Amino acid sequence: MKLFWSIFSASMAVIFSVNASHAEENSNFSIGLVAVAGSSIYSNDKTRSAFMPSLSYNSEKISVSFEKGLSYKFFDDGKVSIGASIKPNLRPYKSSYSTDLAGMKRSNFYDGVLNVSYQMSRGLKAKLAIGNELTTEHNGNTADLSLSQFFPIYGQPIIFTAGAKWYDGKRANYFYGVNSSEVSDQRTRYAPGSATLPYLSINTFHPINKHVDLFANVNFNFFPSNVVNSPIVERKSSASVVIGLNYNF
Numbered sequence: 001m002k003l004f005w006s007i008f009s010a011s012m013a014v015i016f017s018v019n020a021s022h023a024e025e026n027s028n029f030s031i032g033l034v035a036v037a038g039s040s041i042y043s044n045d046k047t048r049s050a051f052m053p054s055l056s057y058n059s060e061k062i063s064v065s066f067e068k069g070l071s072y073k074f075f076d077d078g079k080v081s082i083g084a085s086i087k088p089n090l091r092p093y094k095s096s097y098s099t100d101l102a103g104m105k106r107s108n109f110y111d112g113v114l115n116v117s118y119q120m121s122r123g124l125k126a127k128l129a130i131g132n133e134l135t136t137e138h139n140g141n142t143a144d145l146s147l148s149q150f151f152p153i154y155g156q157p158i159i160f161t162a163g164a165k166w167y168d169g170k171r172a173n174y175f176y177g178v179n180s181s182e183v184s185d186q187r188t189r190y191a192p193g194s195a196t197l198p199y200l201s202i203n204t205f206h207p208i209n210k211h212v213d214l215f216a217n218v219n220f221n222f223f224p225s226n227v228v229n230s231p232i233v234e235r236k237s238s239a240s241v242v243i244g245l246n247y248n249f
Contacts, residue, residue, distance in 0.1 A: 034245075035243045140167065
């Protein structure tokens with residue numbers, strides 16, 4: 001379940017930003033139910049699926065949700081937006097998920113994130129998020145640069161997003177490395193160094209009525225050779241699908 005909450009968080013980032021504007025037509029609160037299915041890149045780990053609840057609050061400056069944490073927007077002129085957030089990140093894996101991960105302990109952690117977005121033209125937006133881990137699990141840094149384009153296709157809103165996440169050596173090691181204390185007959189010590197992870201995402205939502213939205217997301221992640229060469233990694237890419245229903249009060 002914890003692995004899938006991490007997949008859910010990454011997949012929902014664009015969906016919640018789109019749904020927020022629709023939700024504000026009603027009120028600031030929304031609840032929902034989400035179905036998630038995703039593949040894992042870790043050795044001998046399988047594709048998993050789960051149902052999860054969602055809960056969020058959005059105002060002009062503040063947003064709160066289980067998936068995205070607490071965000072505050074301190075500048076927005078309609079074209080440029082700047083804000084900061086405290087974002088939860090649950091463990092990348094659980095040692096019980098695979099025999100190849102046995103004895104490898106990872107814990108939940110939080111990031112402090114600076115968020116900047118720029119509306120380049122109608123429907124086209126660039127985003128940059130720079131984060132630092134706050135809870136001393138690995139003290140690593142991250143950056144996420146993306147470009148999203150909104151297309152109405154036969155009246156249905158579709159958002160295509162392409163981007164890349166950068167992990168410094170500490171963060172990449174936490175996700176994909178093997179520490180000296182974790183060496184076993186099945187795995188050798190491995191430090192991947194910094195890593196850049198490209199991704200593609202397709203998002204859509206459909207208002208069923210004034211209060212209810214149906215939404216969906218498909219997300220693809222691609223991993224560089226220094227990640228794939230890790231003894232606990234066996235795949236070059238992963239995919240996830242999210243389908244959910246939101247009720248806006």
